[in-house]
Amino acid sequence: MFTGAFVAIVTPFKDGRIDETALRDLVEFQIANGSHGIVPCGTTGESATLAFEEHERVVEVVLEQVNGRVPVVAGTGSNNTAEAIRLTKHAKECGANGALMISPYYNKPTQEGLYRHFKAVADSVDIPIIVYNIPGRTAVNIEPETIARLAEIPNIVGVKEATGSMKQITDIIRLCGDDFTVLSGEDYITFPLLAVGGKGVISVVSNVAPKDMADLCTLYLEGKVREARDLYYRVLPLCHALFYETNPAPVKAALKMMGKIASDEVRLPLVPMQPANRERLKKVIEDYGLI
Numbered sequence: 001m002f003t004g005a006f007v008a009i010v011t012p013f014k015d016g017r018i019d020e021t022a023l024r025d026l027v028e029f030q031i032a033n034g035s036h037g038i039v040p041c042g043t044t045g046e047s048a049t050l051a052f053e054e055h056e057r058v059v060e061v062v063l064e065q066v067n068g069r070v071p072v073v074a075g076t077g078s079n080n081t082a083e084a085i086r087l088t089k090h091a092k093e094c095g096a097n098g099a100l101m102i103s104p105y106y107n108k109p110t111q112e113g114l115y116r117h118f119k120a121v122a123d124s125v126d127i128p129i130i131v132y133n134i135p136g137r138t139a140v141n142i143e144p145e146t147i148a149r150l151a152e153i154p155n156i157v158g159v160k161e162a163t164g165s166m167k168q169i170t171d172i173i174r175l176c177g178d179d180f181t182v183l184s185g186e187d188y189i190t191f192p193l194l195a196v197g198g199k200g201v202i203s204v205v206s207n208v209a210p211k212d213m214a215d216l217c218t219l220y221l222e223g224k225v226r227e228a229r230d231l232y233y234r235v236l237p238l239c240h241a242l243f244y245e246t247n248p249a250p251v252k253a254a255l256k257m258m259g260k261i262a263s264d265e266v267r268l269p270l271v272p273m274q275p276a277n278r279e280r281l282k283k284v285i286e287d288y289g290l291i
Contacts, residue, residue, distance in 0.1 A: 001071055002098060002130065002158055002181050003199045003221065004036030005213040007206035008044035010248050010255065011058055013265040018054055020061050022261045026207075027065040029260060033210035036200065036217070038062055039100055041075035043137065044204050044248045047102075049267040056090050063094050073202075077102030077132060081117050088125040098128040100160060100202070105138040111146045122153045129155055134162035134185055144171035151176040160185040160202050166192060173197045187213070188239040191232035194220045205238050207251050208258060208290055241284035244277045246270060253278055257291050 007030050012022035030038060040062040041047040041055050050058065059074045066072050074091035076099040078084040088099045104117055122129055131150060135141040141163060142150075150156045161169050162185025169189075173182055173196060184193040184201040193201070194217065206213040212235050220228035242250045252264040253273045264272055273281065285291055 001128070002037065002073065002183065004217040005200055005206050005210070006037035006039050006071075006073060006183070006202045007035045007210060007213075008039045008042045008202050008204055009062070010207055010252055010261075011041070011045040011050065012252075012255075012261045012263070013267070014263050016265070018058060018061075019262065020057075023058065023061055024065045026255075026260060027062055030206070030210050031066070031069055034214040034218075035070065035206055035210045036214055037071040037073060037097075038066055039073045039075060039202050042100055042132070042202065043075075043102070043134065044207070044251065045075060046248065046267055046270070047075050047077075049270075052086075055087060056094075059091055059096065060094055063096060071097040073098040073100050073130060075100045075102070075132075076121075077104075079104040079107050081120050084117070084121050085124045088121050088127060088129075092125050092127045096127065098130060098157070099125070100130045100132050102132040102134065103138050103140065103142055108139050111143055114140065114142055115146055115149055118150050118156060119153060122155050126155060128157045130158045130160055130181070130183070131156060132160045132162070132185065134160075136162070141168075144168060144175055147172050148175040151180045157181055158183060158199070161193070161198075162186050164189060166196070169193055169198065170196050186239075187242075188236060190216065191220070191229060194228070195225075204242050204247055204251055205235055208242070208254050208260075208285065209235060209238055209288070237284050238288060241281050244281055245273050249273050250277070250281055253281060254285050254290070257282060257285060
């Protein structure tokens with residue numbers, strides 16, 4: 001179910017509020033261009049600055065608009081286990097196909113604490129869970145051995161790996177086997193991850209180039225390795241440009257340039273892109289043919 005290119009979709013804002021019309025339009029853009037699934041309320045969706053009611057509404061809107069056409073994996077993580085259970089229960093009740101759970105941030109739990117956190121949520125909510133490991137934002141790496149322990153829990157089905165480390169990725173695949181889904185959390189490492197047995201990507205780049213990211217994964221999984229590699233090198237400049245500043249400011253700027261959203265608002269403490277980096281980004285997306 002969780003194979004291919006899943007978009008980590010942005011949450012568009014207008015005058016400080018969620019722009020539901022723009023969000024629905026973005027979902028349609030993704031489906032029309034072949035994205036294999038939608039992930040609302042991840043890091044790219046600014047989950048950290050959404051109120052509970054907003055978070056839940058974004059998930060509801062995406063599920064309504066998708067209407068069963070592709071899988072929806074709702075971001076439900078928190079640094080508070082009780083809050084993570086609440087958000088995951090809501091995702092389950094709304095009909096999400098799975099939950100993406102970032103590891104607890106700021107608390108700096110031990111590996112045992114990480115294990116117990118995810119186990120508590122998995123025991124509380126019968127929904128497929130993808131663990132999200134991004135130590136650059138959370139301050140703690142989920143070690144491969146801990147992920148292997150988590151993989152023994154029936155409804156923990158995969159990991160979104162955003163360490164950027166091929167050693168970490170290959171250790172996880174070696175320890176967990178082919179039945180456990182490993183997805184890239186870094187667009188630039190998608191092709192190498194597929195080459196060692198990963199199943200796809202939860203992608204920022206898919207927000208602006210959904211067809212190319214979906215085709216890259218499809219081609220590789222169909223055994224068309226050279227074609228997939230060529231497409232990977234085509235999208236690579238986007239993979240770098242969309243991280244000129246902290247995600248999701250660049251991808252929102254790009255979507256505004258493309259006319260997909262009316263505003264590139266982000267919520268404090270994030271700020272819109274600085275002019276010099278905005279111009280650098282514009283050059284990349286012009287060269288790519290997006291504007």
